[in-house]
Amino acid sequence: MSDQPDQRDHLDGPPGDRPEVHLRMLVADDASWVTAVDRAAATPLAPAFDWEEGKLAAELDEGTWASDERWGWATIVDGEPRGFVLVTGLADHDAEMTLRISPKVRGRGVGREVLRQLADHHFSAHPELMRLTGRAHEHNVPMQRVFNAAGFRMEARYRDVVEHADGRFAAEWGYALTRSDWEAGRHRAGNQGYDLHGLTFQIEEVNEGPPSYGLHVRFLQEGRRVIARYDGDRIFDGEVAGILTGDLVRYRFVHTEEHRGGATDESLGRGRARVQRREDGRLEIVDQWSDERGAHGRRVLVQRFTDTATG
Numbered sequence: 070m071s072d073q074p075d076q077r078d079h080l081d082g083p084p085g086d087r088p089e090v091h092l093r094m095l096v097a098d099d100a101s102w103v104t105a106v107d108r109a110a111a112t113p114l115a116p117a118f119d120w121e122e123g124k125l126a127a128e129l130d131e132g133t134w135a136s137d138e139r140w141g142w143a144t145i146v147d148g149e150p151r152g153f154v155l156v157t158g159l160a161d162h163d164a165e166m167t168l169r170i171s172p173k174v175r176g177r178g179v180g181r182e183v184l185r186q187l188a189d190h191h192f193s194a195h196p197e198l199m200r201l202t203g204r205a206h207e208h209n210v211p212m213q214r215v216f217n218a219a220g221f222r223m224e225a226r227y228r229d230v231v232e233h234a235d236g237r238f239a240a241e242w243g244y245a246l247t248r249s250d251w252e253a254g255r256h257r258a259g260n261q262g263y264d265l266h267g268l269t270f271q272i273e274e275v276n277e278g279p280p281s282y283g284l285h286v287r288f289l290q291e292g293r294r295v296i297a298r299y300d301g302d303r304i305f306d307g308e309v310a311g312i313l314t315g316d317l318v319r320y321r322f323v324h325t326e327e328h329r330g331g332a333t334d335e336s337l338g339r340g341r342a343r344v345q346r347r348e349d350g351r352l353e354i355v356d357q358w359s360d361e362r363g364a365h366g367r368r369v370l371v372q373r374f375t376d377t378a379t380g
């Protein structure tokens with residue numbers, strides 16, 4: 070087990086391990102692949118813009134996406150056009166960006182590198198710009214992880230702003246990188262440690278103490294602050310709040326426990342969870358806990374594979 074923060078070498082390691090990413094201005098000739106990437110990149114959490122190719126080519130030709138107020142970027146990955154970014158509000162203090170990356174190159178660190186380059190360019194080129202902002206659907210974990218990795222902070226939750234096909238509404242989370250964050254280099258800090266945000270873990274083995282049948286835990290993380298919700302076969306409404314230092318989360322927990330015969334009571338306690346990366350790329354957590362009644366245990370939880378399968 071390592072006592073070091075996660076190095077995430079595949080994304081923040083030496084240049085030879087990373088895809089080569091650069092941004093250039095969108096031009097009229099890009100309209101064809103932009104409309105194709107727009108359709109391919111669409112997800113229920115980030116729908117397509119659905120441009121008509123000729124209309125988009127005309128807009129690009131007229132300079133609609135290369136003005137003092139708005140800018141369109143092509144994302145070039147290893148020499149091929151693989152995505153685009155639209156930035157609006159550049160004439161104000163707050164600019165907002167939206168990005169799409171082709172499914173072919175997702176999960177290789179392109180998204181975080183795009184945000185870093187956007188911040189470098191726009192904060193240098195626009196002295197009035199104070200905040201670079203973006204939004205992610207409340208279930209869009211890949212985009213939330215990209216914001217975290219590029220030093221953006223979650224600072225707002227906009228309720229009921231996205232309408233889904235079934236008529237239900239969902240929330241979006243608002244993120245920002247400020248000029249002072251950028252000046253402090255937060256967007257390129259990299260290797261900041263483990264990010265448990267949006268990941269789910271399930272019980273793999275219990276080394277000591279009572280069984281934890283069916284236990285699964287889902288994390289949210291913002292900087293060092295970690296919270297989680299958990300349930301098991303006889304455990305309900307579990308809540309964890311903790312602080313991550315290096316590879317160690319020190320936490321408090323509360324949950325409702327059902328005993329044989331159906332009686333329930335509340336359990337309160339504390340624990341120390343050590344995080345490490347396995348050879349197969351998944352994270353695992355070695356958890357030592359104790360409750361107020363003197364019960365204690367040690368167990369291993371492992372990241373559910375599905376966490377990295379979609380995006």
Ligand SMILES: CC(C)(COP(=O)(O)OP(=O)(O)OC[C@H]1O[C@@H](n2cnc3c(N)ncnc32)[C@H](O)[C@@H]1OP(=O)(O)O)[C@@H](O)C(=O)NCCC(=O)NCCS
Binds near residue numbers: 110218264
């Ligand atoms: C969101 C998007 C831009 C991310 O681009 P990307 O190049 O894949 O980003 P990165 O590789 O830098 O990071 C993606 C992260 O999400 C993680 N991830 C992917 N799918 C996941 C899932 N289902 N659950 C949890 N994490 C997931 C990846 O593992 C990676 O995190 P990690 O390296 O810290 O483990 C891209 O997926 C996309 O274009 N999606 C569709 C459009 C969209 O959602 N746009 C955002 C709205 S503005």
